[in-house]
Amino acid sequence: MKILKIVMLHAFLLIIAMITVIPFVWMLVSSFAPNSDIVKIGGSFFPTMSTFQNYIMIQEKFNFMGMFANSLFIASTVTLIIIYTSAAVGFVFAKFQFRGRALLFSIVLATMMLPWAVTIIPRYEMMVNFGWLNSYKALIIPSIVSGFGIFMFRQAISQISDEILEAARVDGASDGLIFHKIILPMSRNTIASLAIFQFLWSWEDFLWPFLIINDEQKQLISVGLRQFNGQYGTDYGGLFAATSISIIPVIVVYLIFQKQFIAGIASGSSK
């Protein structure tokens, strides 16, 4: 009876795992198939992998790798800055007393509930007035603070014992030095979780680059993917190839940070 139960349990989990994975596999397989094979009716479920042509063609027709590089640059820069600012602000909220602390922290928390729809029009108008349209300044500077990141770091840094910090202060360390030499190294799990989420959010952000960037040479991949779809909507092989490429970096970031990320969840820091 128990064996049967175990087999059923794993069979069920395996079915869910297949439903989760098959769309990715189908996309990847189709990206190596000629168009005629993808649209063939009554063939097998999966087209046959027989060509690299789709990957070569999308680069010839469309500045795909350029947009890929642009996105890589923007998402990495924004992620690094947000990790740094979130850790610094989180440290101040967790370990310093000052007037208005509770109020300011609740404002930071409230930013997480604020819909993009409220701020996007005024921010867009600001960028027009600053003359930042079509500039990476507009993609980076308005995104350097994250309420989510600050919240995560404050929770995690609160767990670090005050005695460690006091000992460092007695030794004459400044707060800046404590932040860089003690707080940041001890926040590895939080950095990993935030890196995964923030890189994904920056990578998949559509609306902001869609509004700000109109030069194709500077465009990011999420917008590029939709443009490509509009121009070459019937080139299914090319679309599958383009989509596959646009998914790979976030998977890589996840795999790099996965271990610390899971450790962070297990210790309850993101509850």
Place this chain on the structure above:
Amino acid sequence: MKEVSISKRSLLNFKNITLSLLMIYLALFLVYPIYKAFAGSLHDWNPLIDRYDYVGLANFKAVLTDSLFWSSLSNTFFFVFFSILFRIIIGLGLAILLYSKLTRFKSFFRAVFYMPTITPLVAVSFVWVWLYNPQFGLINQVTGLNINWMYDSTWALPAIIFMTIWKDFGYATVIFLGGLMNLPEDAFEAADIDGATARHKFLKITLPLLKPTTIFVTITSMIAYLQAYIQILIMTEGGPGTSTYVISYLIFDEAFVNYNFGTASAMAVILFLLIGILTLVIFKLSGEKELMR
């Protein structure tokens, strides 16, 4: 000289610099835009023809008498409700199965279930448009159905909800698994001594202890799903007809297709209030006060 350097040091410290920069950022990119959105909602505001005229509550009146706004709102509630419901049921169910002592290959399953969560929504939406393709899409091929999912006003929204659940259940699974791992051992030990059955333990101990986690998932999902528009933009552009318009897509459309910034701001203000009210209601109903501890 010495006094100056001391006062300089005490003012230019890590805390003050960090807080000053934070407050400049908040003022510039948060407080001002919120003010501007509220002010803009009271104006006839179109940047293309450089118009910004005060009209009082006319935008709100226009929005609230627009049948597309109400049908979008009802689509939004349909989308939000079923996405959250299944995200929680599937997430919790799988977390319990993964937590079980009988389960092997836990980290493998967890990583697989989490995969859609960490992939970009724009890309995933394209993949699903093809999966739903009536001719060569995998869904009709596997199920033997003959539905033109994205062009059928009955099926388009449920199909988008199904994709959203597929994308997001893994996040709920991981969060619930974290919640289960943090449950106090002694509650279960006491129950074991009392000879409680597995079902009894689950209903009387596990579920109530997971309440804060469930509320956390409900609120974060609600805030996210009320703002969802990427799926709609990529998969249906609100169609067929207006059958998949949701409130955030309508705002996008009104602002950056029609350039009616005023009415779009009015809708954004309404959405903002809606999120605030619903969050409060969930908090009150659950009687949970300690969530943001």
